[in-house]
Amino acid sequence: MTLDDAFNPESFRSTGHRWVDQIAGYLDRAATGQEMPVLPFTLPAEMLAGVESDFPSEPSGDLLARIETLIANSNHLHHPRYMGHQVATVLPQAALVEATNAILNNGMAVYEMGPVQTAMERRVVAYLSEILGYPEDADGILTHGGSVGNLTALLAARQAKAGHDVWTDGQREPFAVLVSEQAHYCISRAVQIMGWGTAGAIAVATDDEFRMTHEALRAGYELAEQQGRRVLAVVASSCTTATGSFDPLEEVAAFCQANDLWFHVDGAHGASLAFSKKHGGRLTGIEHADSVVWDLHKLALMPALVTAVLFREGRRSYESFAQEASYLFESVDSEFEWSDVGRRTLECTKRGMGVTAFLMMQTYGTRMFGENVDKLIDLTQHFAVIVDETEDFEIATMPEANILCFRYKLTRCGDIDDLNRRLRDQMLRSEEFYIVQTQLGGTTWLRITIMNPATRLHDLEQLLVRLRELA
Template sequence: MLPSVHVNRQHVTKDMSNDNTTTVAVNGTSHGNSNNSNNSNSIAVSDMKDGELLKEVLELVLKEKLVTGMDTKAKVVQFKQPQELQEVLDLSVCNDESSVQEAKLILRQVLDYSVKTQHPHFYNQLYGGIDEVALTGAWITEALNTNQYTFEVAPVFIMVEHKVISYLLDLFGFTQGDGIFAPGGSISNMYGMVLARYLHQPDIKRKGIFAQKPLVAFTSDQGHYSVSKSAAWLGLGMDNVVAVPSDEQGRMLPKALKEAVEEARNRGHTPFFVNATSGTTVLGTYDPLEELADVCSEEGLWLHVDACWGGSVIVSKKYNSLLKGIERADSLSWNPHKMLGLSLQCSTFLTRHKGLLHECNSARATYLFQQDKYYDASYDTGDKSIQCGRKVDAFKLWFYLKVHGIGQLRSRVDLAFEASRYLAEQVVSKEGFRLVQQPECTNVCFWYIPPSMRGQPETSEWWGRIAKVAPEIKARMVKEGRMMIGYQPLACKNLVNFFRMVTTCTPVPTSTHMDQVLNTIDTLGTDL
């Protein structure tokens, strides 16, 4: 078991003549970097028994309850400013290898000063901790360290990816199609734009964009910024991404989309791609897919659905109606590493156009994708990717589904939604809190109004003061290590800074957790 280590703030002394770390102080005692020490911890890492360092890591993970459930009394983060962290951490790279004690110290410090995303009160992003099953799947993929491009080097993982893609196509209602695992939702969204462009103007693959009219993409004013980034990378230009107005809840307006398409055509531009969102980043709203699919069908546009955040409701019988119409999309992206709690990264891209991924992206590298192999080369799926090296992320999702079963995941999704509904009810009923809107996904957006500001006229000056409340409370809660909750303004809706609280499947959120959130905010903000 790892010893309890207190890190002296002056823990590293350097010989400035050669920049080699010479001494590490642990618990006030200096340990040399010599292999001749009688202390077994002073031996070099290379002299450790096989697997000993891995055992230390496992012991540390278990001891700190990183996958078995942290206590709410533990800190989410031991926060330090960047300059302070530079003083604590020795980030130098030396000529000599580390001792065992130094390696342990590094691991201890990484854990001490990192954010504990598996803490029950980490709500800062659209993801959370992972459980033992998710971590097991991730560790196996890392240990085997292979590549998802040919059956030759990844026979099991290639078969798994084929099976998972087939399962997901059926799950989302695509009668046929294809898919791929990508390094994050932004790249998954870019896949949709690339395929849409290729289907609309296949000559671009070889001749480029130079002789083409400007292509125009459409997304809601609540859509993810990756759509604009994709347009920049593909040479369309960010100015050719049209932000379509949304309603009061943040859902894209189909009528406004149709008008925007007509306006683009009147300018002599070529509309080709619509990005709908199922679970927007801030408000967590779901665009009306049926109506948007009607517009895209009438106008001859590719409909992509960014379901990276809200797509996990597909496993829920109670909430999957939020995705009504998704089977009519040309493509979709979904990140199981968000609400479901898979390890980062695990992002899927699906399209109902079978063969289009390969046709669009294939470059036929002869050193990888020879057609005269000693097995069925059709299983070599790497040529349909824009990457060469690609992690075997499909296994992590398959293992998670296989071990847990859909029934358990359905229950977890429902519990995450129920916790968000409970929180929204408490916000409405509790003095000093005001809901921005009723939640659709598990995003609960609300303001906290300190006692000194209650009952006052809500002038522009008053709202200006409210805008400073969430940032100040956030700073206090992080510096104390109590919890982490996001906040932001929404300028297009004339909304000043509010808290955006999200619940995920891991760890399972409870009503007690939700009560603690509001009580903590109230305690930290009562003097403002």
């Protein structure tokens, strides 16, 4: 194939038609979950050995055959027995938007490189801000993932609360944030990227339900003072990764207000509860947060990655990267202030990620996103009650979201942690379910996150059956 052939629309058309059939066929198989493993079990070295290492200089083989191999060796998030990490089971039609985006490749750093993409992103940001209960002058951006999003928010927190222009002058004293001991590791990573060291993220103890307490916040604050560190911010989790626990946002807000701290909510997973009338109450108090991170590729059915970083006072969104690039950006006062999104993102070029969220919400309506949240959480809570009533399993805590930690608790001899590690390993090898494990207070738990609206109670009951057989 020549370069000209590769750009020929006819060749794209014929492959594209076959591709649509291929993906629809895959979705059919995945939905029934009957004849395919959830995650084919292959060790990394074996997988690497099976992937070509030489890149031929001339055309070779068929793209769709290669896509088939790609699909076969992937983790199948559309399989009803996928219940592992918190990555969305994507709305299939989102793939059509993503493919269009890939062709357009509008890079968005400046308005002209993504005009309608920039406008759609702004509408998505405004809608998400509104359903969180933020005021009208809230603003924000979309970025590539919760980890980058949390870093972006914490950079703004530093600039706003340091008392001097850290961005320009560097840091004059040691700072810290208070963060739940259960928070996602990307928070301490962000703190370390900012140069505050490991001691810059002060772990706040949690209660039996894995939520930060007021007393522990106070103790963390005092510890920072003893260590000669100035606390700039508190990071609350809505919800935590391991157990899906929601920190008490009203209390954290009051603590931040009393101590003049930035209040950040890592809502990467749980902010999507704002779509739900039934479960949205868990987020009460989020409207007081100075900033919120929200991953739409978790509970909002979007393909990875698309993360909103929202600021209650919109102007704060310019403080994360208080930097000018004169060859790119117009004057700060101009119309281009909001429309050159690269001014406010870590990325220069970025995917037109708001387009997919915008078109899916416009086309399908936002109610469906709430239905999805309700379905996933209701099923998780229902299953937790069933597990809690068994004699051989226990749950870590009653779930507030779609995440459940539980474990087999009977052993004739041996260690319960070892047993549950073995169960997870055998389940992985069986290829029947994809579940994960986590450590809570030094003990091992099986962990499921129900992400697929096609998962049924029957699938979960079968999970218990299989675990019992393996125990």
